[in-house]
Amino acid sequence: xxxxxxxxxxxxxxxxxxxxxxxxxxxxxxxxxxxxxxxxxxxxxxxxxxxxxxxxxxxxxxxxxxxxxxxxxxxxxxxxxxxxxxxxxxxxxxxxxxxxxxxxxxxxxxxxxxxxxxxxxxxxxxxxxxxxxxxxxxxxxxxxxxxxxxxxxxxxxxxxxxxxxxxxxxxxxxxxxxxxxxxxxxxxxxxxxxxxxxxxxxxxxxxxxxxxxxxxxxxxxxxxxxxxxxxxxxxxxxxxxxxxxxxxxxxxxxxxxxxxxxxxxxxxxxxxxxxxxxxxxxxxxxxxxxxxxxxxxxxxxxxxxxxxxxxxxxxxxxxxxxxxxxxxxxxxxxxxxxxxxxxxxxxxxxxxxxxxxxxxxxxxxxxxxxxxxxxxxxxxxxxxxxxxxxxxxxxxxxxxxxxxxxxxxxxxxxxxxxxxxxxxxxxxxxxxxxxxxxxxxxxxxxxxxxxxxxxxxxxxxxxxxxxxxxxxxxxxxxxxxxxxxxxxxxxxxxxxxxxxxxxxxxxxxxxxxxxxxxxxxxxxxxxxxxxxxxxxxxxxxxxxxxxxxxxxxxxxxxxxxxxxxxxxxxxxx
Numbered sequence: 001x002x003x004x005x006x007x008x009x010x011x012x013x014x015x016x017x018x019x020x021x022x023x024x025x026x027x028x029x030x031x032x033x034x035x036x037x038x039x040x041x042x043x044x045x046x047x048x049x050x051x052x053x054x055x056x057x058x059x060x061x062x063x064x065x066x067x068x069x070x071x072x073x074x075x076x077x078x079x080x081x082x083x084x085x086x087x088x089x090x091x092x093x094x095x096x097x098x099x100x101x102x103x104x105x106x107x108x109x110x111x112x113x114x115x116x117x118x119x120x121x122x123x124x125x126x127x128x129x130x131x132x133x134x135x136x137x138x139x140x141x142x143x144x145x146x147x148x149x150x151x152x153x154x155x156x157x158x159x160x161x162x163x164x165x166x167x168x169x170x171x172x173x174x175x176x177x178x179x180x181x182x183x184x185x186x187x188x189x190x191x192x193x194x195x196x197x198x199x200x201x202x203x204x205x206x207x208x209x210x211x212x213x214x215x216x217x218x219x220x221x222x223x224x225x226x227x228x229x230x231x232x233x234x235x236x237x238x239x240x241x242x243x244x245x246x247x248x249x250x251x252x253x254x255x256x257x258x259x260x261x262x263x264x265x266x267x268x269x270x271x272x273x274x275x276x277x278x279x280x281x282x283x284x285x286x287x288x289x290x291x292x293x294x295x296x297x298x299x300x301x302x303x304x305x306x307x308x309x310x311x312x313x314x315x316x317x318x319x320x321x322x323x324x325x326x327x328x329x330x331x332x333x334x335x336x337x338x339x340x341x342x343x344x345x346x347x348x349x350x351x352x353x354x355x356x357x358x359x360x361x362x363x364x365x366x367x368x369x370x371x372x373x374x375x376x377x378x379x380x381x382x383x384x385x386x387x388x389x390x391x392x393x394x395x396x397x398x399x400x401x402x403x404x405x406x407x408x409x410x411x412x413x414x415x416x417x418x419x420x421x422x423x424x425x426x427x428x429x430x431x432x433x434x435x436x437x438x439x440x441x442x443x444x445x446x447x448x449x450x451x452x453x454x455x456x457x458x459x460x461x462x463x464x465x466x467x468x469x470x471x472x473x474x475x476x477x478x479x480x481x482x483x484x485x486x487x488x489x490x491x492x493x494x495x496x497x498x499x500x501x502x503x504x505x506x507x508x509x510x511x512x513x514x515x516x517x518x519x520x521x522x523x524x525x526x527x528x529x530x531x532x533x534x535x536x537x538x539x540x541x542x543x544x545x546x547x548x549x550x551x552x553x554x555x556x557x558x559x560x561x562x563x564x565x566x567x568x569x570x571x572x573x
Contacts, residue, residue: 006238010209039117093162188227257340328378350400374405386416457509504535
């Protein structure tokens with residue numbers, strides 16, 4: 001059976017010989033879905049003693065990190081969540097110090113945190129608190145101290161929270177094994193108790209980790225430590241390692257619905273008609289029998305009832321749609337009652353962008369810009385939540401009767417936070433559609449936001465020209481040699497009325513090298529609205545500067561032709 005993450009915790013903190021304890025530590029281990037999606041978090045901090053607000057800084061950092069981490073979107077990665085929180089914490093601490101106009105009253109603290117999610121440990125560290133790992137009788141530090149010694153008696157922190165508005169925090173991730181023990185210590189402990197003694201004290205305590213922490217602080221005090229003393233121990237007793245049977249059982253918890261026909265009732269929804277059917281799903285128009293509101297119901301295809309990958313993607317589609325709240329992304333409605341596997345979607349009367357393009361070939365630039373601006377906003381809603389749509393194409397974009405654009409079909413969406421969770425279901429990035437899939441994905445590289453932007457660029461090009469920037473040659477089976485022969489077809493060859501700078505923007509949007517594309521969709525929109533000097537000047541520069549590869553290819557062809565002519569003349573003589 002699939003096991004949950006199970007953790008044993010021990011901790012202790014003491015002021016030592018000091019009049020006040022300026023250390024702080026904490027842990028937050030949620031239950032249920034939160035433990036799966038976000039993991040468990042632990043932190044330790046040591047307020048800088050020269051600061052009057054040292055204790056407050058340490059407490060503020062630990063408490064707010066633990067609380068805010070679990071308030072970030074479930075779709076974010078651990079690193080994204082933690083770094084956003086720590087940046088905000090650091091700015092606040094720096095701001096408090098600056099407002100006091102006295103460096104001695106600033107709020108500065110060291111900080112070390114561990115997030116255990118699925119089978120991975122994520123570590124964030126700044127300062128000279130430490131996180132260690134004890135595995136198979138080997139104790140090793142996982143963090144590096146950020147301090148320098150001015151003398152044998154004086155040490156100075158060169159990195160900590162609250163020192164500099166620019167945060168430079170160490171991050172690392174590593175695989176976790178059952179039985180791994182993570183130890184947190186402040187410098188008052190690890191500067192006075194040797195690693196060998198730490199191991200001995202932990203071993204002597206058995207499973208009483210509170211006692212082990214007390215023993216270590218007592219040993220440090222006995223060794224003459226003049227500082228506060230804090231220890232925290234986290235041991236991983238079980239990891240959420242799934243097995244095939246339990247994974248499939250969870251995916252098939254809800255049975256497939258029966259074949260639906262007009263007039264049938266499904267969990268309180270009356271089926272009105274079939275909207276669309278495909279090899280992978282069916283879409284029906286239905287009415288809520290209580291409210292009378294019309295909705296769309298999407299059911300899975302029975303062709304895939306034994307395919308775990310398909311079932312997981314179908315379930316994730318609902319998960320995505322219920323977390324994105326944007327007017328340009330189709331909404332998924334949470335069911336009140338459900339006995340079968342299906343999604344309830346908002347019903348939109350309109351047509352796909354493909355149909356709209358068929359009715360409006362070569363639309364005016366202003367009209368195209370309005371549509372593209374709405375698509376861009378929808379894409380941005382995905383990317384802000386660490387999600388990649390991965391199947392953007394005209395068929396997956398709806399335009400309603402009022403001209404409002406919505407992105408649909410989230411079955412291929414990659415959720416960064418979910419991807420961090422160990423799974424036996426095979427994941428792949430090659431889920432897009434021919435001609436809209438970015439070249440790097442075709443080469444087997446992971447999808448990125450730039451991959452979605454490539455598809456967006458192809459849509460923009462096709463919307464304006466009715467053509468594809470590389471014709472039909474960009475397919476799934478293309479190899480590296482064939483890829484190198486691909487050339488961008490100028491949009492002006494199809495639409496001479498398009499300004500040169502618009503063609504330049506489209507060309508940059510669909511570049512084969514992701515590093516040379518736009519970084520965000522709004523940059524493309526801006527360049528479609530405002531002449532970019534880079535594109536207008538480029539057209540007037542020599543071919544060697546504009547396209548060195550094309551220039552030398554042309555030189556080679558001319559040289560080959562000249563040699564053939566010379567051989568022919570020599571042969572005749």
